[in-house]
Amino acid sequence: MLGFAGLPGGYPKDEIDGIRFLQEFQATGTGYQQIQGTRPQTLPVGLTDSPVGLLAWIGEHLHRSTDNYPWASEEWITWTMLYWVQAGPAGGLRYYKENAVTGPPKDLELRAELGKLTSWSPTPHGFSWFPKDLPLPIDYVELNWGLF
Known part of the structure; x- marks a missing residue:
């Protein structure tokens, strides 16, 4: 994959x-x-x-x-x-x-840069998964949110 x-x-x-x-x-x-x-x-x-x-x-x-x-x-x-x-x-x-949302850009590098600008926050966050939540790879969570 x-x-x-x-x-x-x-x-x-x-x-x-x-x-x-x-x-x-x-x-x-x-x-x-x-x-x-x-x-x-x-x-x-x-x-x-x-x-x-x-x-x-x-x-x-x-x-x-x-x-x-x-x-x-x-x-x-x-x-x-x-x-x-x-x-x-x-x-x-x-x-x-x-x-x-009309969808992410096709260019992966541009998508990564835009993602940093639009969704990443330096504020420390906690993150929980509950049984019926949609699962996310921890790398994705760490990329988009400042975990503590």
Whole structure:
């Protein structure tokens, strides 16, 4: 396997497994990002028309992204109502469109330099991985954040 995000490679097995998981997620798990980033005004029409549709949209995401938390029915309804009674689904769905990135430059050297300018911070950071977080090689984390 070649490097990940401009890094040289040579990762241990657990990091290679993590990169494969991340690649699989990018291929099959970014549907929310795709629809919300390209059609942010279409989806809210259906979600605003149907509280059950909004519950399914939010509930699937909550179930998938939490660490096997045993959600009670009242909690599902509470989360859904928070979206329903505030600005409605449209406000939250525009985030991906308004913050869309057109993609990194093809030139790896330029990409590395731009990455240093736009995302690296000298402020010391702590970094945690939780069971359902997307895994990142530690080299990538160290390149982008000043770990302590």
